[in-house]
Amino acid sequence: MRLRRRSKQQLLAAAVYDHDRRARERIDRWWAAGGTHRDEVWRSAWFLLTSANFRFGNHERPARVVPVLEFLLEDDPTSPYQPQNRLTACLPLTAVEPANGLYLGDPSFRQLVDAALGFPDLALRQRMADLLSVTDQPGLLDAMEAEFRQHARLGPTYVGSEPGRDTRCRLWLGGEPHPLLQLVAANPHLPRPPAQPDDLDLALLALLKDRLDLLPAFDQAALAVRLLEYLGTWLPEEIHARCRRALRELPAEGAAAVCEHALRGNAEAIAAVRHTGYLPTDPAWIPLHLLLTDQFAAYREADPNALVLQLLSSPYGQTVPADVVIDRILALLKTSLPRDVAAAVRRSLRDLAPAGNLLDDFGRRGLRKAILDQAIQLNPEAVAAVVDAGYLPEGDEDLLPLLFLTEQFERYDHEDPDGTKLPAALAKKRYAYEHNHFRTVAKRAGRPDPWPPAEPSPPSNRSSTQHVTTYPSSYGADSGGHNYGGHF
Numbered sequence: 001m002r003l004r005r006r007s008k009q010q011l012l013a014a015a016v017y018d019h020d021r022r023a024r025e026r027i028d029r030w031w032a033a034g035g036t037h038r039d040e041v042w043r044s045a046w047f048l049l050t051s052a053n054f055r056f057g058n059h060e061r062p063a064r065v066v067p068v069l070e071f072l073l074e075d076d077p078t079s080p081y082q083p084q085n086r087l088t089a090c091l092p093l094t095a096v097e098p099a100n101g102l103y104l105g106d107p108s109f110r111q112l113v114d115a116a117l118g119f120p121d122l123a124l125r126q127r128m129a130d131l132l133s134v135t136d137q138p139g140l141l142d143a144m145e146a147e148f149r150q151h152a153r154l155g156p157t158y159v160g161s162e163p164g165r166d167t168r169c170r171l172w173l174g175g176e177p178h179p180l181l182q183l184v185a186a187n188p189h190l191p192r193p194p195a196q197p198d199d200l201d202l203a204l205l206a207l208l209k210d211r212l213d214l215l216p217a218f219d220q221a222a223l224a225v226r227l228l229e230y231l232g233t234w235l236p237e238e239i240h241a242r243c244r245r246a247l248r249e250l251p252a253e254g255a256a257a258v259c260e261h262a263l264r265g266n267a268e269a270i271a272a273v274r275h276t277g278y279l280p281t282d283p284a285w286i287p288l289h290l291l292l293t294d295q296f297a298a299y300r301e302a303d304p305n306a307l308v309l310q311l312l313s314s315p316y317g318q319t320v321p322a323d324v325v326i327d328r329i330l331a332l333l334k335t336s337l338p339r340d341v342a343a344a345v346r347r348s349l350r351d352l353a354p355a356g357n358l359l360d361d362f363g364r365r366g367l368r369k370a371i372l373d374q375a376i377q378l379n380p381e382a383v384a385a386v387v388d389a390g391y392l393p394e395g396d397e398d399l400l401p402l403l404f405l406t407e408q409f410e411r412y413d414h415e416d417p418d419g420t421k422l423p424a425a426l427a428k429k430r431y432a433y434e435h436n437h438f439r440t441v442a443k444r445a446g447r448p449d450p451w452p453p454a455e456p457s458p459p460s461n462r463s464s465t466q467h468v469t470t471y472p473s474s475y476g477a478d479s480g481g482h483n484y485g486g487h488f
Contacts, residue, residue: 009044016067043105055111081137088137095142109143133186149201167234220254247272284311306344322366350389427452
């Protein structure tokens with residue numbers, strides 16, 4: 001009787017699971033022969049790993065996985081990569097995962113990295129971790145970068161973080177490092193220059209290993225924003241120190257991004273621009289930049305005529321919204337500014353009337369609206385600016401609320417002598433105002449509260465109205481003794 005010839009996968013299974021000596025000898029010969037024979041043995045190993053549900057949750061069968069991985073981890077002096085074993089000899093040079101559809105025995109880099117982080121057999125997990133800690137195999141380096149990228153991506157504050165150590169980065173939990181950090185920190189071949197300038201998640205790897213020389217390969221404007229984000233979440237202090245150092249060594253495009261965030265009030269950005277002397281690329285924004293970063297001596301020289309806001313009227317190059325500018329200006333006036341600087345700022349706030357030129361008035365209109373919005377929130381500086389400059393809203397429906405809230409009662413009484421127009425206007429735009437502001441002003445001025453009465457709530461008894469719907473179980477109205485649902 002003629003015996004059926006066994007496939008290479010069956011022979012490999014007999015060699016690693018049953019310790020069949022003759023099968024093992026044939027497998028070793030095929031591996032040493034290279035070419036098609038080696039490729040078939042290699043794919044057979046991955047078929048065996050797949051059938052054992054390698055790294056497939058609770059379905060994984062470690063007892064069937066371990067012998068195959070041990071076979072792949074055996075020495076192979078023909079491998080051009082470290083460590084020289086069967087795994088590094090045959091892995092592709094890029095970490096491409098197997099395609100969907102018919103499985104052809106292609107390797108999974110993700111599963112190999114996952115095994116080094118959480119395989120249940122501790123001895124084999126350590127062997128995989130040792131491999132990843134030293135390897136220079138390009139595909140495995142790709143795979144570690146991919147895993148690092150997922151953990152380095154900033155997200156919400158981690159629920160398990162300790163007080164004072166809240167971090168948006170999953171590489172630490174409660175201040176303790178993720179096991180992946182040990183692998184990438186130990187591997188001397190990481191980090192590498194990024195393949196794409198926008199691959200910013202790998203910037204943290206360069207910071208982690210103090211390889212600031214790799215940071216110029218990233219998009220510099222985006223890198224500046226990412227460095228500020230890192231400084232805004234918990235990370236080890238040495239990484240924060242490297243972020244600050246990198247912020248102070250940026251080229252022009254990165255410096256411009258830092259200046260923008262300084263204008264928005266980011267404390268780390270303000271410290272960086274004060275230390276380096278970064279300036280906005282648009283000269284019109286330099287006086288405001290100097291003002292909002294507390295460089296008052298330089299501000300006096302740059303804005304001798306108190307035109308800090310008027311210079312922003314051009315629509316070109318405007319990077320920070322008008323409402324942010326006004327919020328920052330008004331907040332600055334609450335601090336102990338030098339008297340001459342405070343006077344110059346207040347003068348500029350009151351000199352934003354329409355300029356008669358469409359281009360010049362483009363920016364002024366937004367700044368005026370932002371001041372008016374703050375005035376109806378009862379900001380004292382904004383109210384004073386609106387009253388002194390005579391700023392008015394563009395829509396007639398907003399005139400009476402503004403006059404009342406800024407206590408311009410002489411004109412208000414002229415526009416609404418019997419006090420009925422304002423409640424009617426508020427009834428149409430309740431969402432745009434806060435009742436508390438009108439109550440505060442009315443009490444202070446000894447006037448009646450103009451807020452309209454609350455609208456009546458709809459009836460809560462739903463059974464009073466019969467509804468016909470198209471839902472099969474809804475019968476609706478009774479017609480001629482029959483209940484008809486929408487689908488019946």
